[in-house]
Amino acid sequence: MNELPLEKTTVASLADPGLAHEPPPADLDYGWHSNNRVVLLENGEAYFPRVFEVLRQARDEILLETFILYEDKVGHELHRLLIDAAQRGVRVTVSLDGFGSGELSTAFLAAMSNAGVRLQIFDPARPIFGVRTNWFHRLHRKIVVVDGSIAFVGGINFSADHLADFGPQAKQDYAVEIQGPAVVDIHHFALAQGDRPARARYWWQRRRQRRRELALNEHDGQVRLVYRDNRQHRNDIEEVYRLALRGARQRVVIANAYFFPGYRLLREIRNAARRGVEVRLILQGEPDMLVARLAARMLYDYLLKDGVHIYEYCKRPLHGKVALVDDDWSTVGSSNLDPLSLSLNLEANVLIRDRAFTRELYKRLDWLSREHCQAMPAKGAARGRLWRLTVGFLVFHILRHFPAWAGWLPAHKPRLQPFGQAEDETESRHEPH
Template structure:
């Protein structure tokens, strides 16, 4: 069986001129629904795909050949066979174990499968570790969109067992969907038609808005060209304006000094700052890195919880009573300096309160809280080492760019799967 699978070997979209300078402003009047874990997410996104009439755009870091992956495959095949345009952009590392047969069934049905930056194994080990397509976005018929941290894998369901992940996404219906649709088209390399209400802006929209109204949403993203720091800047802006409360739930927490300073400064001026970190990590190194920063934050009044029920995979935060963010970006060097990421910023009191209540349940019932009087043993040494490690990782793309094997390649190419 000959199967054409388009491989995009690049850390940018194929048509860089279309995708490198997209800025999206605040859109009001959206309906935003918080989806916690696969139990809430998969039924919503699968139902939307089953009802698709024209188009499904999907980006994901991980797709496994498990019960979730097979259900998704069946839905996409059925949609393509009834004439829906289906584009699936998959990361070459996170989806690197997908079999030719699995991809072949999708391609034969008419699904356009794009594998981002694939690479052959060396001695049985995958080599394409860095600059991953880490976004998780689904847009259906340009009318409903999903974005968050949930991959298409069974480990986002509670029945997976003790290693099941705790995670979040949102469903959006309303004007902001047009921005997510436009972005997903541009990033997938498809032709983007100009549309009313969008333009390439000379001045970027503000990361913070004081506009009145509920359901305000703004799409932000991180790439390796002109939007390297947008997500980090959004956190810094929000933290600098915090007056009442801050809650950050993040799987992999090892931010740079600017973000750490704003977290500490918020706590110093009386803001109740809570961090929910991994207590049962799926990557032990991530927990060790985060703990290097605990003493620095605890001494200024930051409350740190470690979620111990199962691995935390969330990437969410809220500030005061209105501002929230949900997306794919962790607060670590991979997400803030290397990967392609996307978040939404949300100004909505009802959503903020719902997210706050869900995170409070985690903090109160399923976490251990680091003691305030934790002895600050070697905290200066830990901070110094952490600072050095972060900035080595931050400049890693430039360092690896000197090596021919890591130079960004923008040219798409076609690959034929083996006959089976």
């Protein structure tokens, strides 16, 4: 992996402050870029200090998107750093999800806004009788871009439950730091907000795109941004998983918090194991939501009988969304392999072709599965009882069709709104008419 200077800025728009918040022009899917430096960051102990160090050094621009921001020790430190940056003239844009960060106080948000932070809330809504109701189509991405030259992408939110001292419910998770040409695309994506680039629309364009993917050389340091939205990029993350699995020859390791993919992705996982690839799944054994484990276990029989190795991580809740294939392909990001991430939420992953990075990720996941996981037995898995088969069948199909059913519910189109406007609109919704 190539070392790049922290000072290198590759985004021309930084030279003109007037261009900082203008949406970039539309483009096709983001491609692969070589000669990047990629560093794996495991858990909050590695992630928060590094992100905060880079925020302190910011000179021109900070772009930050996160699903969850809490008013805890992590959130308060981020809050202070963003205000400090804005007050010294850095252009700061923060995008928060209206559900995941829905419990932030007005004072906490107003302090940032008053300091000059451009604060945006995705689909804000006030609770009804204390219950948040805006469950679907969430902004689930976790992206930070500083000065157009350093980017962070992964699954770690800005909350103290990603630190080991939080206790038994501290989350196990991953992110990456990227420096190099790929940051231009991540910066472009973070600036674009609601105006996402268009995807290759016709089948022959998509076919050419897949051929380019398969024809990649094996040079290290290659990075590509891939994302999911609810317009023309609905299946992109699932498609790159399927393509990588189809080309697997030696091994596959997937560590995912909420595992309940559709038939096509399940079939590629099973087919890889059938042709002799070592396939290892690391899933939740101590979940933060019990339904996550129950749903995943509905699939165990189908996968175990064809040679897939399944491990449940039992030390603490698994929140990671990472995978690797063979020696030089891996992905890190925000997307789970479940109906919410694959069919409803706004997600972002990076794909990485780098042997040193993939070796490091494999080393960490291999240690995790051997030291802190329980292997699910291929024989003796619960099967055969009519009631269990019936419940499994019903749960599987309910969860798989859930995104389509949720789309039938009457709802407004989710929007990214400036902080002040978001407050005004949510208040007006609850005024008596």
